[in-house]
Amino acid sequence: MSGYDRLAPFIREYVFDHGWTSLRDVQERAIDAILDGDDHVLIAAGTASGKTEAAFFPILTRLAQADADGFGALYIGPLKALINDQFERLDALMEEADIPVYAWHGDRPESEKKRAKRDPRGVLQITPEALEGLLMRQPGTAARLFGALRFVVIDEVHAFMGTDRGLQLQCQLCRIDRLTPGGARRVGLSATVSDYAAAQAWLSAGTDRETAVVESRESGRKLDLALQNYAVDPAPDEAKKPSLLDRILPWKPADDAPEAAEEIPVPGREDLYADLYALVRGRRCLVFTNSRAETESVVAALRAEAARRGEPDAFHAHHGSLSAAIRQDAEEAMKAAEGPATAVATRTLELGIDLGRLDRVVQLGAADSCAGFVQRLGRSGRRGQPAVMRFLTRARRRGDTPFDNLPWELLRTVAVVQLYLEERWVEPFEEKPLPYSLLVQQLLSALMAGERTSRALAKAVHTLPAFAKIPAEDYMALLRHMLDEDLVEVTETGTLLPGLKGERLAGDYRFLSVFQDSGGCRVIAGGREIGSIDALPRVGESFTMAGRVWQVTGVDEARGAVYVGQGGGGESVGGWQGGGARVHDRIVAKLRDILASDAEYPYLHPAAKRALAEARATARTYELDRLFTPLGYGRLLLHPWLGTRKLDTLAWLLRGRFSNRLAVQTVKPAGDRTALLVETLLPKKRFLEGLRACLEALEPEALVSAAPAAALDRNDAFVPDALRRRAYVYNHLDAPGLKAALLAHPDLAGDAREG
Numbered sequence: 001m002s003g004y005d006r007l008a009p010f011i012r013e014y015v016f017d018h019g020w021t022s023l024r025d026v027q028e029r030a031i032d033a034i035l036d037g038d039d040h041v042l043i044a045a046g047t048a049s050g051k052t053e054a055a056f057f058p059i060l061t062r063l064a065q066a067d068a069d070g071f072g073a074l075y076i077g078p079l080k081a082l083i084n085d086q087f088e089r090l091d092a093l094m095e096e097a098d099i100p101v102y103a104w105h106g107d108r109p110e111s112e113k114k115r116a117k118r119d120p121r122g123v124l125q126i127t128p129e130a131l132e133g134l135l136m137r138q139p140g141t142a143a144r145l146f147g148a149l150r151f152v153v154i155d156e157v158h159a160f161m162g163t164d165r166g167l168q169l170q171c172q173l174c175r176i177d178r179l180t181p182g183g184a185r186r187v188g189l190s191a192t193v194s195d196y197a198a199a200q201a202w203l204s205a206g207t208d209r210e211t212a213v214v215e216s217r218e219s220g221r222k223l224d225l226a227l228q229n230y231a232v233d234p235a236p237d238e239a240k241k242p243s244l245l246d247r248i249l250p251w252k253p254a255d256d257a258p259e260a261a262e263e264i265p266v267p268g269r270e271d272l273y274a275d276l277y278a279l280v281r282g283r284r285c286l287v288f289t290n291s292r293a294e295t296e297s298v299v300a301a302l303r304a305e306a307a308r309r310g311e312p313d314a315f316h317a318h319h320g321s322l323s324a325a326i327r328q329d330a331e332e333a334m335k336a337a338e339g340p341a342t343a344v345a346t347r348t349l350e351l352g353i354d355l356g357r358l359d360r361v362v363q364l365g366a367a368d369s370c371a372g373f374v375q376r377l378g379r380s381g382r383r384g385q386p387a388v389m390r391f392l393t394r395a396r397r398r399g400d401t402p403f404d405n406l407p408w409e410l411l412r413t414v415a416v417v418q419l420y421l422e423e424r425w426v427e428p429f430e431e432k433p434l435p436y437s438l439l440v441q442q443l444l445s446a447l448m449a450g451e452r453t454s455r456a457l458a459k460a461v462h463t464l465p466a467f468a469k470i471p472a473e474d475y476m477a478l479l480r481h482m483l484d485e486d487l488v489e490v491t492e493t494g495t496l497l498p499g500l501k502g503e504r505l506a507g508d509y510r511f512l513s514v515f516q517d518s519g520g521c522r523v524i525a526g527g528r529e530i531g532s533i534d535a536l537p538r539v540g541e542s543f544t545m546a547g548r549v550w551q552v553t554g555v556d557e558a559r560g561a562v563y564v565g566q567g568g569g570g571e572s573v574g575g576w577q578g579g580g581a582r583v584h585d586r587i588v589a590k591l592r593d594i595l596a597s598d599a600e601y602p603y604l605h606p607a608a609k610r611a612l613a614e615a616r617a618t619a620r621t622y623e624l625d626r627l628f629t630p631l632g633y634g635r636l637l638l639h640p641w642l643g644t645r646k647l648d649t650l651a652w653l654l655r656g657r658f659s660n661r662l663a664v665q666t667v668k669p670a671g672d673r674t675a676l677l678v679e680t681l682l683p684k685k686r687f688l689e690g691l692r693a694c695l696e697a698l699e700p701e702a703l704v705s706a707a708p709a710a711a712l713d714r715n716d717a718f719v720p721d722a723l724r725r726r727a728y729v730y731n732h733l734d735a736p737g738l739k740a741a742l743l744a745h746p747d748l749a750g751d752a753r754e755g
Contacts, residue, residue: 003031008061010097023050023057026216030054033214035061040186040203042157044193045216047378051189052086052155054214056093056123059151059187063122064097070148074176074184075125076169078159078351080105080324081331083125085353086155090123099123105130106509107324120145128160128169129512132445135175136506139449146176149184154203156351157188158371161202162429164438164514164713167466171442174206174464183207191378192371194426202429205465222386223377225417227601229410229608230272231395272392276362277305279390280315280342283359284334287344288376290365292319292576298344298364299547317547318345321520321576322531326546331355344547350375360388366409367391367416368581370426395611401637402622402629403671407611412583414601414612415590427584430645433469434727436478437713438514442466443479444487444498444506451497454479474723481720505718514714521560525550534576537562585643585741588674592641595619627747630684631677634665639675642741649733650742651676656706658694662687692748700735707733 004012004023015023023031026045033041035058043051056073063072075090077083087103094101101123102116116124124145126134135142152173160166177183186203188211193199200211280287280302289295299317306313316330327348333341334355343349350372358380367373381387393409419425442461446452452460461467462475482488487502498506505511520532523545531545542551550564595616604612622629629637640650654667654676663681670677680687707728709721716724729735742748 003028006031006035006061007057008064008097010064011057011060011093013096014093024054024216025218026050026214027054027057029217030214031058033212034058034185034187037212038185038209040188040200040207040209040211041214042188042190042193042196042199042203042211043214044190044196044199045218046221047191047375049191049216049218051191052089055153055187055189056090059153060094060097060099060123062150063099068121068148068150070120070145071122071124072148073123073151073153074146074149075123075153075155076128076131077125077155078127078165079348079353080107080127081327081348081353082155082351083127084328085331087125089354090125094122101125104134117141117145128165128172131172132168132441132512133509135172136445136448136512142176143179146179146184147181149176149180151187152176152184153187153189155189156191157199157203158190158192158426158429159351161193161199162431164432164435166202166429167432167435167438168441168514170202170205170466171438171464177207183209185209186211192374192426194424195428198428221381223381223421224386224388225391225603226389226605227391227393227410227413227603227608228275228605229393229395229407229611231611272394273301273305276364276392277302279360279362280340281311282340283342284340284357285342285360285362286334286349286355286358286376286379287342287362287364288350289344289346290368290581292321292346294364295319295344295346296544296547300544300549302342302344303547312340314340314342315547316341316343317545318343318348320346320348321533322546323529325528326530334358347372349379355379360390362390362392363413364392366393366412368412368583368587370416370420370587373416373420374426393608401631401670401675401677402618402624403637403639403675406615406618406671408672408674410608410611411591411594411615412587414594414604415587417603418594418601419586419590425586427586432731434474434723434730435466435713436470436474436719436723436727437715439467439470439475439478440482440487440715440718441511441514443482444502444511447488447496447498447502448506451491451495453495457496474726477720478723482718485718487718516712516714521562523550523562523564525564525566533562536560542567582644583674585646585737588641588643591674592625596625627742627745628684628688634679634681636678636680636684636687637670637675638678639671640742640745641674642738644673645732645734646738646741647674647676649735649738652733653694653698653735653738654678657703658691661694662690688748692743695739695742695748698735698739700729700733703729703733703735 004015026043027050030041030043043054045051059073075086077086083103083105087101090101099122100119102112102125104113104116104124104126154160160169173186188199188203190199196213200213203211279285287298289298295317299315302315303313306315316333318327318330330343331353334343361376361380363376377387377389380389391413393407393413395407395410439461442464443457446457446460458475479488483490485501486499487505488496489499490496520534521536522529523531523533533543536555536557537543537552539552539555542549548566551567552562553565554563596619619625624639627638627640629639631637651667651669654662654664658664665679665681668677682690704725707725709724710728711717711724712732
């Protein structure tokens with residue numbers, strides 16, 4: 001019997017009505033895994049490969065076979081928009097079978113949630129934040145809704161792994177299991193997980209079940225890739241003015257750069273705008289950027305070009321600081337069956353919202369991760385067509401060191417693309433061993449659901465898998481601090497319940513999230529909220545939002561509101577702050593290998609090939625494969641070719657613990673945060689000898705007392721300083737990894753050469 005034959009009649013009818021001649025490989029195999037086994041299941045297949053149907057066809061077949069007093073399946077998605085999209089797909093599938101599906105999150109009407117509570121059958125779709133609120137504020141309702149739960153589907157599971165939100169979700173899954181006899185089976189969906197063992201362990205956390213893997217065996221899709229590199233000279237009057245896109249000085253070619261390269265013109269800013277517009281004109285496209293500010297700048301530039309040409313405005317902005325209504329308008333425009341449309345987005349459109357047919361995807365700036373590249377690439381090329389992706393990278397001259405003059409966006413993008421093409425490598429997730437901030441949230445959440453004894457509270461919370469590496473003494477120190485701060489109080493009978501401050505904290509809707517609060521200010525135009533910005537501007541200033549220029553007409557500091565009207569004029573300000581992405585060690589190592597090789601990449605346009613040739617010549621001239629480059633006058637450029645986390649650890653140590661021993665005067669980032677410019681009073685040989693000695697004696701525990709008590713996570717303000725210092729060392733630094741990597745480097749392993 002085929003997988004199709006095992007499905008419920010209404011699903012077979014759905015397949016027939018949609019004209020499918022067969023099920024896909026991953027769908028057939030998922031049917032057997034879910035219907036025949038009792039394990040959790042990880043469904044790993046590419047974007048648009050039918051993973052949602054692979055999970056729900058057999059799950060709904062099971063739900064249709066027996067009535068249950070409560071939801072049979074829970075679907076957890078990382079984005080409200082993804083839930084809304086999947087709601088439409090599931091609703092159409094389940095309508096004929098009288099199996100209801102409900103969506104539950106902050107943008108859904110309260111009436112829908114009331115219907116779900118009155119008739120808890122079928123499938124409930126929810127975000128982690130809404131699920132936290134349900135478990136915390138309505139524990140009795142949660143017990144009734146989930147008492148018969150059989151399946152939990154976790155979409156885009158890779159988006160949760162290695163994040164605070166993923167740890168929060170693990171806590172929620174275990175809390176739900178305590179309400180469900182036998183526990184629900186978990187089904188994870190992902191297009192980018194490469195480390196199956198880690199994903200299996202993540203899905204199984206806190207349960208006795210194993211996790212089976214269902215992997216697509218279908219051959220990969222064809223790829224159509226092209227990359228162009230740009231160098232931009234700012235005009236004299238723009239030197240101090242924020243630019244629409246980053247404007248960059250061309251790098252100086254190395255003396256031994258190929259002479260033929262001189263004949264190739266270097267595209268500039270005008271070429272970039274013209275090329276970008278030409279790539280999307282009259283088509284259905286997604287343009288990805290790496291920041292909200294750049295998203296807005298690009299939309300404004302495309303609209304200005306359309307207006308100059310007298311052509312229709314088919315451009316939309318999409319990022320997390322825009323209102324839900326504006327984001328939804330952009331999504332609906334992209335889903336429309338007819339006409340051109342281009343959405344410029346940050347990561348908000350990376351995940352699998354079905355936007356229908358897309359002609360191509362454009363990446364502006366560096367591709368910082370393989371996972372992001374795969375997600376973005378997967379948005380095009382559906383229905384058997386090649387995946388079409390174009391990269392527009394820019395050379396950035398940031399300083400006077402050899403590293404600063406390399407075309408980093410190009411190099412990083414090539415490294416990411418080659419790692420995936422050659423090895424199908426995607427970043428593994430990093431564990432966070434000491435999530436004290438999350439522990440604060442889960443302790444208060446448990447107490448808001450009902451008072452408990454100290455022993456019962458520890459059993460309910462400290463035993464959750466997310467807190468497995470937090471020792472008992474740290475747990476008790478945190479709980480005592482929460483008592484001292486009136487987040488928790490003790491009753492006359494010795495039980496614990498939320499204190500006055502704890503009730504106020506948990507009563508705020510933002511408490512449900514683990515995201516760090518940006519303190520955003522609402523932006524209101526004509527009585528309608530259009531989004532938020534990070535800080536209050538001044539009246540008369542202007543900024544871009546939703547692809548349009550707004551001028552500030554009023555500011556209400558007490559309410560955190562900014563009132564705006566359309567139009568430019570005044571001083572232009574940036575609406576958002578943002579840090580650079582964390583780059584993995586493998587990407588940086590691959591980048592070094594690309595510089596050291598002579599390999600050619602067919603997707604590079606001529607100017608991009610020239611930039612790569614010049615970068616390779618620079619790397620050879622300055623021996624950038626070494627640990628350091630001496631620059632004279634006590635300056636050393638350290639370039640150990642390590643990822644962001646290890647390099648940040650080295651910078652912190654050189655500024656602090658190592659500074660006296662190595663006579664360090666200053667430490668500055670260089671080379672697009674891939675190197676460190678160090679000023680020292682020591683000769684370079686003594687500096688390297690001293691660095692080796694410092695590393696050999698390096699132990700993480702010895703760093704705790706000197707670490708900053710920084711409030712880096714959502715609830716760190718309620719974590720004692722001693723624990724925040726420990727969290728900084730173990731969650732944000734990587735001293736053991738740095739020590740192992742540098743001591744293995746030839747320049748520190750005893751055979752160092754004079755530079």
